[in-house]
Amino acid sequence: MTQYKNSLEFAKEQDAKDPLAKFRDEFYFPQNNQNQNQIYLCGNSLGLQPKRTQEYINQELKDWAKYGVEGHTLAKNPWVPYHEILTNKMAKIVGAKPKEVVMMNTLTVNLHLMMVSFYRPTDRKFKILIEKDAFPSDRYAVESQLRFHGISPEEGLLLWEPPEGEELCRFEDLQKIIEEQGNRIALMMIGSTNYYTGQSFPLKKIVQLGHQHEINVGFDLAHGAGNIQPNLHKTGADFAVWCSYKYLNSGPGSVGGCFVHERHENDLKLPRFAGWWGHDKESRFNMRQDFDPIPGAEGWQLSNPPILSLAAINASLSLFEEAGFDKLIQKSKNLTGYLEFLIKDLQDNRIQIITPSNFDERGCQLSLKLTGVSKSLFDNLIKDGVITDWREPNVIRIAPAPLYNNYEDVFKMVQSLKKHLG
Known part of the structure; x- marks a missing residue:
């Protein structure tokens, strides 16, 4: 298992050696006001559009x-x-x-x-x-x-x-x-x-x-x-x-x-x-x-x-089919493991990961239960261009999809979370 580090440099290093990294360019990402890709971690609600979809249709x-x-x-x-x-x-x-x-x-x-x-x-x-x-x-x-x-x-x-x-x-x-x-x-x-x-x-x-x-x-x-x-x-x-x-x-x-x-x-x-x-x-x-x-x-x-x-x-x-589903599942475990590591490294008792830690008992989604924190935290993530998912009464769902998400997405998401937790 990868020894994770809490740094942007580490995230970029992992992305640089990811054999599936090229598939990220196969998707359209929603853009923020500066025409930059939003950090889209909501494939558990609606997956991004593959660029080849238009050709197929x-x-x-x-x-x-x-x-x-x-x-x-x-x-x-x-x-x-x-x-x-x-x-x-x-x-x-x-x-x-x-x-x-x-x-x-x-x-x-x-x-x-x-x-x-x-x-x-x-x-x-x-x-x-x-x-x-x-x-x-x-x-x-x-x-x-x-x-x-x-x-x-x-x-x-x-x-x-x-x-x-x-x-x-x-x-x-x-x-x-x-x-x-x-x-x-x-x-x-x-x-x-x-x-x-x-x-x-x-x-x-x-x-x-x-x-x-x-x-x-x-x-x-x-x-x-x-x-x-x-x-x-x-x-x-x-x-x-x-x-x-x-x-x-x-x-x-x-x-x-x-x-x-x-x-x-x-x-x-x-x-x-x-x-x-x-x-x-x-x-x-x-x-x-x-x-x-x-x-x-x-x-x-x-x-x-x-x-x-x-x-x-x-x-x-x-x-x-081109990526290979077994390889995607392994990348999913790596990304979700990194997300779990970064959230735990916040050491903030207002956030509880309610998704099992055992990789065999979860997919790529982590659900964060918030205590003493309002939905404004989720709203502020959106303002930062971090797209996750809110479920009542107090859960943020985060899903790094291995076909198009990467370590840098995960790192930046947690940095935004940290900023708005104060």
Whole structure:
């Protein structure tokens, strides 16, 4: 592990020898009033735009203008199979087999589609377990699914929560819930990496625990995809969903992704909401066929995909492929380790890092809990051109994304933090 030093010279030395440094120039950075790059540490909310995105989208606009409807087959990247261009690249990032992955819809839509198939309540097993501080959209989706099945959230929702006075969830507490109520739980749906604390959960252990009690297990990778390696196939998760606009840099509201484990690929007994793009490719355009789902995750598709959005995802995934995801994860650990070192070196008891120190229990986000400090601290960071993220009631989230952030960004951010702490 690198021996960190609290100096700008050290930061610049590390950046000079970073083999991934060139990828920083592949992105547009927001500018301050002096036309200088802002220090952008907010990829956990919206990733920066790759410079090549415009080229990728323009290609499809040119082909639309040139071919019209025939672009579905004659475009440089034909639109009918366009989503397949993304499959291998995305599968590497989430640790899946290509047939287990598809880019489609948006995150919460995909979550609902997966719960149609994998939340099958009975009179005995009907409860859903999530972490207490799950992202609000997940909770809304889960509660609405319970109500759809005639179950009140008060009766059907179980929460995995940290011990009183603590910020992080403990696996032993999850075990206790399962031991006590596993015979009543139909689904566990956990965020792989918690949006608030930055804690990454032990996915394989969670799946094994759930499956021992005949509980389906799914993950929301909104803050995991492109940030950690979830190894979805090896964990044995039944399903996972994610967005692509955070760490995957595909643009606001862009298309999400979905994983369905291969053991379910030919299970026609699984109910699903169906659409024509999930139908067998050979007979899809013969409009009078009964629904015949494509084996694997593609069989859960509904409509033909939005090509311009997929083009933006393609642009970003090409950068991940060139950089190598394993190398990006190592750089992420180095950058976040440096950020942790610098914050602790402030020796300011008004700041508590609530994200785990163990690299295996976090991605590139550190969450700082403030005590006796108002939100004006966050506002002053913005005035300095340091873009982070505020979460109520008192947390600043900082995410050095390894594709475009560097040691100097981290150092300057902490210098600004120090200045405004006084």
